[in-house]
Amino acid sequence: MIEKGLLIVLSGPSGVGKGTVRKEIFSQENTRFEYSISMTTRAPREGEVDGVDYFFKSREEFEELIKQGKLLEYAEYVGNYYGTPVDYVRETLEKGRDVFLEIEVQGAKQVREKFPDGLFIFLAPPSLGELQNRIVTRGTESEELIRNRMNAAKAEIEMMDLYDYVVENNKVEIACEKVNSIVQAEHCRRERVEKRYKKMLEVE
Ligand SMILES: Nc1ncnc2c1ncn2[C@@H]1O[C@H](COP(=O)(O)OP(=O)(O)OP(=O)(O)O)[C@@H](O)[C@H]1O
Numbered sequence: 001m002i003e004k005g006l007l008i009v010l011s012g013p014s015g016v017g018k019g020t021v022r023k024e025i026f027s028q029e030n031t032r033f034e035y036s037i038s039m040t041t042r043a044p045r046e047g048e049v050d051g052v053d054y055f056f057k058s059r060e061e062f063e064e065l066i067k068q069g070k071l072l073e074y075a076e077y078v079g080n081y082y083g084t085p086v087d088y089v090r091e092t093l094e095k096g097r098d099v100f101l102e103i104e105v106q107g108a109k110q111v112r113e114k115f116p117d118g119l120f121i122f123l124a125p126p127s128l129g130e131l132q133n134r135i136v137t138r139g140t141e142s143e144e145l146i147r148n149r150m151n152a153a154k155a156e157i158e159m160m161d162l163y164d165y166v167v168e169n170n171k172v173e174i175a176c177e178k179v180n181s182i183v184q185a186e187h188c189r190r191e192r193v194e195k196r197y198k199k200m201l202e203v204e
């Protein structure tokens with residue numbers, strides 16, 4: 001069996017705290033994941049840096065990437081394209097490194113079809129009221145965009161059953177601990193399967 005990295009997908013509605021949880025996990029010294037930077041046609045927010053937060057693209061550039069098959073998944077979300085670069089993900093997994101995607105649910109569904117062995121975690125808000133409160137407090141979206149994102153959130157929350165795990169983001173540190181534990185448990189499970197498989201091959 002070829003040793004490959006684990007594909008970890010963190011998904012959930014806008015404003016639930018995916019970015020906050022991901023940044024906290026990546027700031028921890030023992031983190032072994034590689035973050036896949038997404039492509040988007042959304043305009044950069046204040047402080048966002050091209051190649052760090054996203055690869056910012058025009059619609060034409062993005063549609064060209066779709067045509068060339070350069071995206072593992074992509075979705076049109078509230079008027080903008082978002083997508084995951086396929087080469088980076090495949091090359092990093094081949095090196096045996098874990099890849100961490102932070103994406104919305106339409107994209108996560110596509111990844112599940114291509115990587116059924118991935119680990120899919122849904123980050124859930126304590127309530128819709130708190131979700132709205134977080135998007136409003138972040139202060140990055142207009143009232144209209146907040147309404148659109150909240151409408152999308154209701155449909156996204158209905159999809160949480162499709163995930164391997166649901167983690168409620170009430171306290172950031174606890175949500176991070178849970179995500180880390182889920183990943184660790186998945187690695188242990190894989191090691192056990194691998195050992196059993198090797199043993200079986202020895203016997204034959
Ligand atoms: N557990 C939490 N308790 C209170 N506030 C939180 C919590 N987690 C995140 N936040 C705040 O909620 C807001 C949204 O968080 P964040 O930007 O990480 O969400 P997101 O899911 O990545 O959003 P998007 O999908 O739109 O990128 C931020 O202002 C963040 O500081």
Ligand SMILES: Nc1nc2c(ncn2[C@@H]2O[C@H](COP(=O)(O)O)[C@@H](O)[C@H]2O)c(=O)[nH]1
Nearest residue numbers: 014038039074075082083084102103104107
């Ligand atoms: N399907 C994908 N969704 C993505 C990707 N990168 C980010 N996202 C998600 O889009 C929404 C909106 O993001 P924002 O930065 O404009 O707030 C959010 O849920 C992100 O997680 C991607 O590559 N593919």
